[in-house]
Amino acid sequence: MNTDTFFSAGLYISLAVFGVGLLYKVFTWFRNDVAGTSQTTGQRVGAFIKGFFATIFSPRIGGLLKSFILDGLLQLRVLRDSPTRWVMHMCIYAGFMLLLLMHAMDSIITSKIFSDYASTLNPFMFLRNLFGALVIIGVIIALVRRSKMKVLRRISVGMDRYAIIILAVIMLSGVGLEAVKILSESRFNYMVENYAALDDEEVLPLKAYWAKEFDVVFSEPVPVDDEMMVEQGKGEHDISCAYCHSKPTSAFMSYAVAQAIKPAAPGISSQSVERGLWYLHILACFLGLAYLPFSKFIHIFTGPLSLMANEVMDPKTSDPANWATKQALELDACMHCGTCSSRCSVGISFEDIPNMAIYPSEKLALLRKFTKGKDLSPSELSLLREGNSICTRCMRCTDVCPVGINLQDLWLKLKEKLDRKGYPEAFSFARNAVEAEQRAKPAEEEIRFVPGGDGFEKNFNLSTQAHTFSQCFTCQTCTNVCPVVASYENPQEELGLLPHQIMHSLRFGLREKTASCGMTWQCVTCYMCQEHCPQGVKVTDILYELRNMGYSHVTKNGTGAQASV
Amino acid sequence: MKYAYFPGCKIPYYVPQYGAATKAVFKALDIQLADVEFNCCGYPVRHLSQHTYVLSSARNLALAEREGCGIITPCKCCFGSLKKAEYLLKESKELKEDVNRILSRDGLKYEGTFETKHILSTLYHEVGTKELKSRVVKPFTKLNIATHYGCHALRPSAVTQFDDPMDPKIFDQLVEVTGAKSVPWALKLECCGNPLWNKNETLARSLTRRKLEDGMNAGADYLCVSCTYCQIQFDTVQSDMLSASGNGARSLPSLLYPQLLGVSMGLDEKALGIHQNILQGPGVLNFVAPPPPTEES
Numbered sequence: 049m050n051t052d053t054f055f056s057a058g059l060y061i062s063l064a065v066f067g068v069g070l071l072y073k074v075f076t077w078f079r080n081d082v083a084g085t086s087q088t089t090g091q092r093v094g095a096f097i098k099g100f101f102a103t104i105f106s107p108r109i110g111g112l113l114k115s116f117i118l119d120g121l122l123q124l125r126v127l128r129d130s131p132t133r134w135v136m137h138m139c140i141y142a143g144f145m146l147l148l149l150m151h152a153m154d155s156i157i158t159s160k161i162f163s164d165y166a167s168t169l170n171p172f173m174f175l176r177n178l179f180g181a182l183v184i185i186g187v188i189i190a191l192v193r194r195s196k197m198k199v200l201r202r203i204s205v206g207m208d209r210y211a212i213i214i215l216a217v218i219m220l221s222g223v224g225l226e227a228v229k230i231l232s233e234s235r236f237n238y239m240v241e242n243y244a245a246l247d248d249e250e251v252l253p254l255k256a257y258w259a260k261e262f263d264v265v266f267s268e269p270v271p272v273d274d275e276m277m278v279e280q281g282k283g284e285h286d287i288s289c290a291y292c293h294s295k296p297t298s299a300f301m302s303y304a305v306a307q308a309i310k311p312a313a314p315g316i317s318s319q320s321v322e323r324g325l326w327y328l329h330i331l332a333c334f335l336g337l338a339y340l341p342f343s344k345f346i347h348i349f350t351g352p353l354s355l356m357a358n359e360v361m362d363p364k365t366s367d368p369a370n371w372a373t374k375q376a377l378e379l380d381a382c383m384h385c386g387t388c389s390s391r392c393s394v395g396i397s398f399e400d401i402p403n404m405a406i407y408p409s410e411k412l413a414l415l416r417k418f419t420k421g422k423d424l425s426p427s428e429l430s431l432l433r434e435g436n437s438i439c440t441r442c443m444r445c446t447d448v449c450p451v452g453i454n455l456q457d458l459w460l461k462l463k464e465k466l467d468r469k470g471y472p473e474a475f476s477f478a479r480n481a482v483e484a485e486q487r488a489k490p491a492e493e494e495i496r497f498v499p500g501g502d503g504f505e506k507n508f509n510l511s512t513q514a515h516t517f518s519q520c521f522t523c524q525t526c527t528n529v530c531p532v533v534a535s536y537e538n539p540q541e542e543l544g545l546l547p548h549q550i551m552h553s554l555r556f557g558l559r560e561k562t563a564s565c566g567m568t569w570q571c572v573t574c575y576m577c578q579e580h581c582p583q584g585v586k587v588t589d590i591l592y593e594l595r596n597m598g599y600s601h602v603t604k605n606g607t608g609a610q611a612s613v
Numbered sequence: 614m615k616y617a618y619f620p621g622c623k624i625p626y627y628v629p630q631y632g633a634a635t636k637a638v639f640k641a642l643d644i645q646l647a648d649v650e651f652n653c654c655g656y657p658v659r660h661l662s663q664h665t666y667v668l669s670s671a672r673n674l675a676l677a678e679r680e681g682c683g684i685i686t687p688c689k690c691c692f693g694s695l696k697k698a699e700y701l702l703k704e705s706k707e708l709k710e711d712v713n714r715i716l717s718r719d720g721l722k723y724e725g726t727f728e729t730k731h732i733l734s735t736l737y738h739e740v741g742t743k744e745l746k747s748r749v750v751k752p753f754t755k756l757n758i759a760t761h762y763g764c765h766a767l768r769p770s771a772v773t774q775f776d777d778p779m780d781p782k783i784f785d786q787l788v789e790v791t792g793a794k795s796v797p798w799a800l801k802l803e804c805c806g807n808p809l810w811n812k813n814e815t816l817a818r819s820l821t822r823r824k825l826e827d828g829m830n831a832g833a834d835y836l837c838v839s840c841t842y843c844q845i846q847f848d849t850v851q852s853d854m855l856s857a858s859g860n861g862a863r864s865l866p867s868l869l870y871p872q873l874l875g876v877s878m879g880l881d882e883k884a885l886g887i888h889q890n891i892l893q894g895p896g897v898l899n900f901v902a903p904p905p906p907t908e909e910s
Contacts, residue, residue: 198718393622393653396672399715400665438661440653442622456626475660475812513701531803535819570813572820574804575768579778588769592659599661 051323055330062334069341070349073380080376082419083461084468087369095369108360115359119452120352126450129387136189140215141348143182151176152333170294177223177301184219184301187212199390202398203409208384211344214336221329226302228322231265231313235322244288254288257281263296263306265313347383351451354381358452375461378453379416384409388445388455394438405435408445408455415462429471434603436462437474474599479569481602486564514593519583520551526577526587532570543567547577547587554590563598567591614739616685616730617677618646619695622653623841624688627849630886631841634871635687635732637884641875642740642748649680654694670698671712674729675721683727685735687871689840690808693765693773695729700772731766733839733870734775737783745790750879752792756900758873759833759865760784760795761824761847763840764804778802787870788837791877792902798831800824805838807846818854821846825865835894836867844869852891866894876901 078092087095103109118124123141127134150158150172158172159165165172190212194200229235236258240251252271258264258281260272271277296303340346357374366374389395389407397406404410414432418424424432436459445455463473471477526547527533536542544565545553553562562568568591577587624632639646655669673695677684686692702709703725713722736745762781770778781802785795806820825847828836838844847867855862868890875885876897882888887897 391650393651394658394669396652396669397658397665399718400662400668438658440622440657441626442653443626447625473811478661479812531820532816535816535823570809570816572804572806572816573808574764576764576803579768579770586769592663595660596663 051326054327058330058334062338065338066340069338070346073341073346076420077373077376077380080379080419080421081372082375082379082415082458082465083368083372084465085368085372087372092369092373095367096373099367099370103360111359112356115355115452116352119355119450123450125355125448125452129391129448129450132189133193133385133387136186136193139182139186139189141186143179143186144215147176147179147183150179164291166292168293169291170298173294173296174298174300177226177299180219180223181301183215187215187219197386197390199395199407200386203384203386203389203404203407205384207344210339214332214339217332218329218336221325221332223301223305225322225325225329226299227305227309228325230263230296230299230302230306231310232319232322233264233266234319236264236266239289243292244284246284246288250284253277253281254284255281257285261295262293263303263310265310267314344383346380347451350377350381351383354378355452358454363454363457375454375458376419378458379412379419381451381453382409382412382416383451384413385450387448387450391444391448393440393442393444397438401434401438403431403434405431406438407435408439408459411435411439411462412453412455412458415458418462418465429466429469430603432462433466433471433477434474436466475569475595478595478599478602482560482564482598483566483569485602486560489560513586513589516583516585517551517554517590520548520555520581520585521583522548522552523582524548525580525582526551526585529576529580531574531576532567532572543570547591550594551585551587551590559597563594563601568594568598571595614643614735615645615647615682616735617649617651617680617682619649619651619654619673619677619684619686619688619691619729621686621688621691621841622657623845628841628844628869630872630889631687631844631869634869634875634885637880638871638875638878639732641878641880642736644735644740646685647680647682649676651676651684654691655698656690656694659694666694667698667701667708668712668715670695671702671723672716672719672721674699674702674725674727675716675723678724678726679721684729685732686729687732687839687841687869689731689763689766690842692729692731692775696773697769699725699729731775731839733766733783733787736874737787742786742790745787745874749791749877751877751901753873753877753897753900754792754902756791756793756897757796757832757834758788758793758837758868759798759828759831759835760788760801761805761828761836761838761840761843761867762802763838763843764802766840767802784837784839784870788873791873793837793873793877793900796831796833798827798833800827805840805843805846807842807850810846810850817846818850821850822854825851828865829863833865834900835873835897836865837870837873838867839870843867848891855892864892864894866890866892868897873897 075089078089078096081087103112123134123137126137151167154165154167167173167176194204194208194212236255240246240254244254246254255264255266255270256272256274256277259266259270260278296306336345354374354377357377361371361374363371386409389409392406392408394406398404405414411432414424414428417428418432439459441456441459443456446453449455466472472480524546527549530547533539533543533546539546545562545567547567550562550565550567571588571591573588573592575588578585578589581587618636620632636646651673653669654673655666658669659666673684684695686695702712702723709723709725716722762776762784766773766775767778767781770776775781776783788795800823803824804820805824806817809817809820825836836847838847844867847865851864851867855864868887872885872887872890876882876887882898
């Protein structure tokens, strides 16, 4: 297969995959539904068209444009989060876009605008290197951030690495290819044959000039020190070459690489190396194009869409059908940048409870899987439950998301989704589970007379507080001041054990019975009991400890195993 | 005076007016509130793991220390949690070492240099009722207020050191600075019911209802609270309870203390976010005393 056929076939295949992939994604935005409303895809498309025209023919068009320009193009939300990250993103985004338009699409864009365009002529040659250098700087910053920042390091997955690898391969193969071409004798011969009508005698001066000024490495010795010869070569160069070739020093990156590999030039400037690099460069570009709809790169479309949609939509006034479509789009708009997770209000909990679903970005990844109708395993559902229960809905992730995803609303919908699936919030789950376990036990097992409690206060995290139950002399003051006890006609029946009975039972080591009784889980934490206790028993704190014990018991090994999302 | 301002998780989304009113009042009093990006105090996760809770609080205390000042918070649950963590970290050297080992991953260290304050304690002890009184330009008349102390600031008193847990005075005096009258009511020191929200909502509502009825019977025009969660309960939840019980049900609207103080100090009621309270009641501005008659009239 010659290179032209390869190029055309590759381009059309990858364009087709890209197009079909993108269409499929758009289709899923109208089909997938986080909240579980019952509209059909058709109804949602209809609602979208109606909403779309209602918006663009209203003053809200201003909001759309504003968010597209300020947050989409200029990335002001990223700048607010971190200037370093803004530089990184701008380098990659601006560099790559400009390379795409000026270099990759030169035959349809650049050559149409500039009639004297040639890829080896300045300013194009210089700019290509400049744009490439921007992307490479951006990729280096990205790599450093991903490896140095604690939360980013934790959440990075294959998807993030592939994106960086593809970008790096495209850039490095491009630079390498240009470097090899600079040095290449065969490329020189090919150009002379096709563009200069010179006989063998005339070629030698041109070779001398190009060896001296353009760094081509020839296998046969070339008289570069013969000034007359070089001068003659310059004359030929001015006639046949100059209108297409600027000096390679302007291609500053490739030129530097060429200088570095020059000693090995006779070996690596062979046609096969040049061709190999060309294939690598082109293949990586096509792969990137075809992979785009399925990778985090899709955020170049979904990011601005999410920003604009959230600018003009409101959960109270928007059509629920459009809200559902927007939420499905938002799941694809997340590019896993980790801003939400790095700044999450409860991210610190991960240091103690190693559940990745505490981090918003990872919770969103699981929610995406959940929404696509794939079955989550019970352990994934448990992790989601725990992560979403620890979340305080503080709104910060929504405030800082660079693509404006309304994460807050996704978490509210996730809670409903988990409730429907039989995975209620962690607190209720633990309460129900310990109560059920206790009910299932035969009555005689409950009584275990081990005075002093079997050393079980060691199970309390903060034992300086907890051991005080042993000072209880059951005066019932705690029970008498308890507003929960006072709320029931028949508290004993509703609550199982009353506060003073819990303190007393603890002296007998009745761990399960106290951790599972209604009082332990209905405590309103007002600290009335503790404040009034004449014996200094930390009643409320002990009830906290019992709930902790119950939770860690029903989640078995601690509070949740390491999750790989 | 400078403090690191700790709004907690709920103010930005659920009760933004509390943050706005607090900032407006403190600005007028020339107390600097530094914005630090804190994390959750750990209050909600405390039911699942005390250790995680202490770690969360300790990180905030360490962040404030890095800022070079102590924390001030408008939320009594955040206040209680941060105080309790300070107490436990002082009590146990091992706990402190363990927490610092984890915090060092973020380059942080908790020393225990500062003490966390609630806005009421700072207003009472640092600014003083005398100074506040001198700032009041629009005193209220005939405004009966039922002060709701809030459990987690008051108790456990050994930890929070907020006020006398059996007979507290601070809040009443602060309310009376504005010209309003603090009415006595039996359930003043009881819980608002919010901690049981999402856990046992029937019981939470019944605790709330009991308090509201007691406040109404005491002749209060408004409740006054100084806690994010109490306000959620008395404003958002009470309003839901009212719509569930239909027309004609009595209500007792709730004001946030910085709103009450702010109005009496003549601050812009928009900036105090009074319009963002769901239950408006008779309108607190209607209780502002008319200006004294000028000589011409």
